[in-house]
Amino acid sequence: MNNLLARLPALTLLFVILFTGAYFLLTHEGLYALDDYYYARYAHQLLAGTFRLAPDPQGLLHDPLHERWLIFGPVAGFFALFGVNIISATLWPLLATLGCAGLIYGLYGRREPVVASGAMLLLGLHYFTLNLTNYLYPDNILMFWALAGAGALLRGREPGRRPGWWGLGFALLSFAAFLSKETIAYYLPFYLAVLGLDLAQRRQYRFWGVALAAGALLLTGYLGFYQYITHDALYRLHLIEQTNEFLKDNNYLTGNRAALLSRLTTQPLGFFVGIGLGLMLALAAAALGRPAPVHTPAPGSAEAPDRRFWLMLAAITLALYWFGSTSLSQYNPITLLPRMTTPLLPPLALAAGFGLKRLVAAGSSRWRAVAVGLALVLMAVWLRTAVAVVYVLPGLWLLGVGLSRSWPRLAAVWPRLGSARLAAATVVVVALALAVRPVYFMRKPAVSAHSAQARLLAQHPNRPTRGTLLVDDFLIDNYDFSYGFRVPAGLRFRRYWARDSIRISPAQPAWLLLNRATLSNDELTRKLIRYSPDSVLSWYPRRRLVAQDGPVELYEVFGRRR
Structure with missing residues (x-):
């Protein structure tokens, strides 16, 4: 492997860590709203020994934040170490965000350097990933546990692993995600599909046996704890339903029925493009289909199963985000807010990393690069906002990649497909495009003092x-x-x-x-x-x-x- 390509993931990881740290320090604006304040207050109560759980027989409570133990629990530790201040309150989301980059590097830094570099940039430099490092919200923390759990499911089922230990790790990580935010449930259909496929093919019995046994034990202990404290084993589920009932005037069926059709059809697509996720979606689309024979993975390579794994997880999570409901008792699609997309981001970024690799690989169809580049340019033209820079630079670059072979003069200076120079240059272009908007906010004066x-x-x-x-x-x-x-x-x-x-x-x-x-x-x-x-x-x-x-x-x- 070319030395440049071998060093690319490590250099990318270092860049993402330094850039994220700089963004965290230069753009910190204190508390954002009531949610981060409540999490900080619960952390202090936990530290002071005044945190309380109590029965709610009349169903009056509507605060699901109170039950997300792995959001405020670690913060209590930071308060004990560094005192109560805005930095110690937000160290946990910062570390979780950096942990996502570290997990991607661990998964693919050596196996798939282009995939690793692209995914670390697409996930770590996505503006709202960076923005959420500054606030004590559960979303980036959930993203870390979700990525770790999915990674354990993928790697733990490979030949030569110790499936029992990996199954235990998968159960523990999934439970940690559950203790962070309920939207980890969006991964459940995919997990069940993988379980069904493994059982149908009569494989991975030990992995799933340990995972299911450990999960059942953890869930039994969890429900038993709530039964003992609150006299309601399903206390958290009932609390979520009470919250949905309390907020029903703002949902799509009660308070905004006229907007439901738009919410289920075109609105999510415009939303994704508007927040900069169109780049990931376009690159992930490039990973669909069979690779060209020239760069078909060698026997034993993990490229094909891994690519399908992340594509399927991203597709199922996207479908649930698009059409799913936040309630079991009433149909209420999730609010289209950038921070609500975090369960989707890790699999989508990794699928996009595989798409990026395919676009610059030897034997890649030039029309695939042209199609993706043109789609990105059209997104920029349609958007016509500052976010368009995320699409313009990669779009023009990929158009150049696709069209360079049609023009001899351009082909003479353009890096050839399959070369380390082209892969590195493409990663740099993606990094530049994603860095523009965060750098703008890093240079802006503070707005909260x-x-x-x-x-x-x-x-x-x-x-x-x-x-x-x-x-x-x-x-x-x-x-x-x-x-x-x-x-x-x-x-x-x-x-x-x-x-x-x-x-x-x-x-x-x-x-x-x-x-x-x-x-x-x-x-x-x-x-x-x-x-x-x-x-x-x-x-x-x-x-x-x-x-x-x-x-x-x-x-x-x-x-x-x-």
Whole structure:
């Protein structure tokens, strides 16, 4: 194997790790919404010994986040090691994201260097994969467990392995995914299909025997635990159904029936293209069908079964995402949000890696490269947004790959099919295309000023320790996180508009925290915040600036003169 090709996966892995770390540090904006706050609070409760499970006989609870133990459990460990802060709260999703790149490298770094390099880039540099490293959400963590479990299923059934241990690992990893987020259920039909195929062909008895026995033992223990604590073995399932019932006014059958047909037909495709997944879909499509005879894998090669494995897992997961339901009692397709696609991403990225390998391999059909390149260019033309750069560069490059053999002058300078130069150059083009949008956000100024706000609240010598602190409508729901969930006993928090309902005296002073970044954040001002910094200051004409850290200002405010 060419030295360049042999080094390509290691270089790609190093690039993905450094790029992800840089993105994590340069774009961190603090808490995003209530979900990450709740996970952080549960982690602190777990650490402090105040986390509680209780029966819900009236079916009033609707908080499935509370049961995702492997989201907040490891965070409790990071809180114990590094204290409660936004970095320790998000180390777990960062490590899970990097772990996905490491798993792909372990699976294919030596076997299929082009596949490994392409998949690591497509998964690791996908904008929303990077974006979710900054927030304590379950999606990238689930992605790690899902990829590890699928990898164990694939490798553990190969000849020469120790199937019992691999079966046990598969069961444990699948259970870990279940403790992270319920959408691991999207993999279940594929797992059952593989089980059925193995039983039909009378093979892998030991792997499946251990996997099923271990899974049954784990599930029995899990259900028994909930039966003992909550008197309801299916507590988590009932909680999910109660949540769906609570939110039914926003679902497709009750609150948005007119949009259901679009949701089940064209809307998902436009959504995938709009968030940049069209590149993975187009490359995965290139992996379909039989390879050209010139580069048919040699006997003993894992290329063909592995390619089919990831294609089938991606296809089944995509179908369930497109047509499946989040509820067993009512049909409610999953919301089209980028973070909801994470179970789909690992198999789709690996299938796309095999497609990328096929496009640059010796004997590849030039028309396949032209078709994929043209599809990507058309996506860019249709999209006409900043995301189009993800499609333009690879699309034009693949058009060049396909058409170079038709033009002698172009063929003279273009790397030939099957060469390490072409494979490496194609990987570089994919990396450049995927890096453009994240780099743009890495260079943008912060829009939340979270660090400055946390410093004023918890570290500044003039910080309030008693009285009333007036804050905006975003901070009012998570202010205790800034204090490590240990708010000074004499300090109360109120919204800005409570100005006429607070009493100010020397014994009970009042303070005003003004975060100009938060009050000018477009995402918040469209939905939550309906006032400007100047209007807030006009409500408190008698004030004194106590401290300032960048766009965050702390005032002491005084009552009206009589």
